[in-house]
Amino acid sequence: MVRVSTSTDDPLTLLMMPPPNESPEERAVREQAEADAQARSDAIDAQIEKDRAAMKRRKKAVKVLLLGQSESGKSATLKNFQMQYAPAEWAAERASWRAVIQLNLIRSVLRMLDALVREMQAASGSPHSPADYLSDSDGEAISSSSRPHPHFAFTDKHRLLKLRLGPLRRVQEDLMRRLGPGSAEVTSGGSALAVPWSKDGRPSSAGGGGRGRSASSPRDEERRQSHEFGVSSTNGWKSALEKIKWGSSGSSGSNGDGAAAQGAQRRREIELDETTDVIVGCKEDMKVLWEDPVVREVLAQRRKRIEDSPGFFLDDIDRVACKDYEPNDEDVVRARLRTVGVQTYQFTIEKGRAAGQDWLMYDVGGTRSSRTAWATFFDDMDAIIFLSPLSCFDEKLREQRKVNRLEDSYLLWRAVCENRVLARTQIILFLNKVDRLQAKLARGVQVREYITSYGDRANDAQTAMKYFQTHFRDIMKEVSPHPRPFFAHFTSVVNTSQTAVTLNAVEESILRTHLRGADLL
Numbered sequence: 001m002v003r004v005s006t007s008t009d010d011p012l013t014l015l016m017m018p019p020p021n022e023s024p025e026e027r028a029v030r031e032q033a034e035a036d037a038q039a040r041s042d043a044i045d046a047q048i049e050k051d052r053a054a055m056k057r058r059k060k061a062v063k064v065l066l067l068g069q070s071e072s073g074k075s076a077t078l079k080n081f082q083m084q085y086a087p088a089e090w091a092a093e094r095a096s097w098r099a100v101i102q103l104n105l106i107r108s109v110l111r112m113l114d115a116l117v118r119e120m121q122a123a124s125g126s127p128h129s130p131a132d133y134l135s136d137s138d139g140e141a142i143s144s145s146s147r148p149h150p151h152f153a154f155t156d157k158h159r160l161l162k163l164r165l166g167p168l169r170r171v172q173e174d175l176m177r178r179l180g181p182g183s184a185e186v187t188s189g190g191s192a193l194a195v196p197w198s199k200d201g202r203p204s205s206a207g208g209g210g211r212g213r214s215a216s217s218p219r220d221e222e223r224r225q226s227h228e229f230g231v232s233s234t235n236g237w238k239s240a241l242e243k244i245k246w247g248s249s250g251s252s253g254s255n256g257d258g259a260a261a262q263g264a265q266r267r268r269e270i271e272l273d274e275t276t277d278v279i280v281g282c283k284e285d286m287k288v289l290w291e292d293p294v295v296r297e298v299l300a301q302r303r304k305r306i307e308d309s310p311g312f313f314l315d316d317i318d319r320v321a322c323k324d325y326e327p328n329d330e331d332v333v334r335a336r337l338r339t340v341g342v343q344t345y346q347f348t349i350e351k352g353r354a355a356g357q358d359w360l361m362y363d364v365g366g367t368r369s370s371r372t373a374w375a376t377f378f379d380d381m382d383a384i385i386f387l388s389p390l391s392c393f394d395e396k397l398r399e400q401r402k403v404n405r406l407e408d409s410y411l412l413w414r415a416v417c418e419n420r421v422l423a424r425t426q427i428i429l430f431l432n433k434v435d436r437l438q439a440k441l442a443r444g445v446q447v448r449e450y451i452t453s454y455g456d457r458a459n460d461a462q463t464a465m466k467y468f469q470t471h472f473r474d475i476m477k478e479v480s481p482h483p484r485p486f487f488a489h490f491t492s493v494v495n496t497s498q499t500a501v502t503l504n505a506v507e508e509s510i511l512r513t514h515l516r517g518a519d520l521l
């Protein structure tokens, strides 16, 4: 039989009962002691609850969105993060960048070759086809030759180079096919707006070149765009590199028939070997072309500065055009592969105070037509790293050849700072490509010729950097919905050791904001 305890024989109840002969004073003391104990217990419960919330918050990934126009260095910054915080994965991925770097090199060579061939045709008096005037091999618009042609001293050497480097065109096509849409630059953005969203983060009705789609409501449009973005979220460089590794299916082949998969893998390796063989075979001719004084004259006359273009490897032909070439860290950061859609990147901090903290970084495509999708990420970010390349003050957007790049950057910065959804989000500005700015000013390019408000200031890098920084700060001050601190770093993110120092400061600052959100600081 089960014995049920009653209030009078339960030992705990008996223990808690006041003594039968308790005086009023003793009772007051006892009740006070009980109240104190209860308060201590409540405080402990509250602390446990707070710690639990903090743990939850700590476990919640820090989310960072990288923004900035195309070629501002977003992906290059992300690569620096990866190198610093996920070294094993970085090392494993490095070899896959070889094909991208080979393509970058070939593209520069073919741009020179195209310029040379056109001038040779002009010199021989052969008529140009209309297409000759439209684009280079990489689709870059060139100016029409209405100007008089100077007389270049072409020789048989140039005609031979044209013939001998011809096979690179097929290699370029092969590599582009394998690497997917990110391997080509966007050279026409139609009428896409600089900022295709409103101050409250909604897509502008005219945004993204969206003319002719007015039948859908703004909400439908927003959903449609986020859906598109979701679909394209695997289109980052990882999928491009996977394609190179595993072929266009992106599958490792491990699930299929073993022999067939192995055969397919072997065929891809042979294809990649053939690509490398052609490049190695063209090595000496590529060097001759790059070092040829007449070619240099042609480029100067056409105002082509190949060394300023993304993915410049012409000074590395000896290393890159080798059978056993393996990219080093800096090669990978310098490699150019345009971001299509969004690249999501996750890593966990391994060392230090924030060890174990997960980070999620979002790298978006920066061309005007890609920007519509940015706003769908705004409401959930701890921080934004905004990149503006300072060296671009004299350049035009590829996708809209009339728009000055720096003006475009100012417009974007203004729109990000004034956005109400981002009012409480930390924004960190990277004034990037300082190395290129220094090189440009050193060779005599005058800022005031492109930025009239620059006035009579000295044309040195320090003065220009300070001037641009002040302009960005003033915009932020003017348009931010609430006062916010101005965090800016001068960067050259291709310099990986310098960038590591900047990233440490950035990590610390973002983490503080993240933890402050959980009242941990």
Ligand SMILES: Nc1nc2c(ncn2[C@@H]2O[C@H](COP(=O)(O)OP(=O)(O)OP(=O)(O)O)[C@@H](O)[C@H]2O)c(=O)[nH]1
Pocket: 068, 069, 070, 071, 072, 073, 074, 075, 076, 077, 309, 310, 311, 312, 333, 334, 335, 336, 337, 338, 339, 340, 364, 365, 366, 367, 432, 433, 434, 435, 436, 491, 492, 493, 494, 495
């Ligand atoms: N010299 C120099 N090159 C840089 C710097 N930052 C980026 N680059 C190069 O500029 C090119 C473009 O950089 P990306 O990181 O691909 O630019 P992005 O902002 O991701 O461009 P999208 O993907 O088109 O939006 C790459 O070849 C980079 O290596 C820099 O500070 N100095």
Ligand SMILES: [Mg+2]
Pocket: 074, 075, 076, 337, 338, 339, 363, 364, 365
């Ligand atoms: Mg990118």
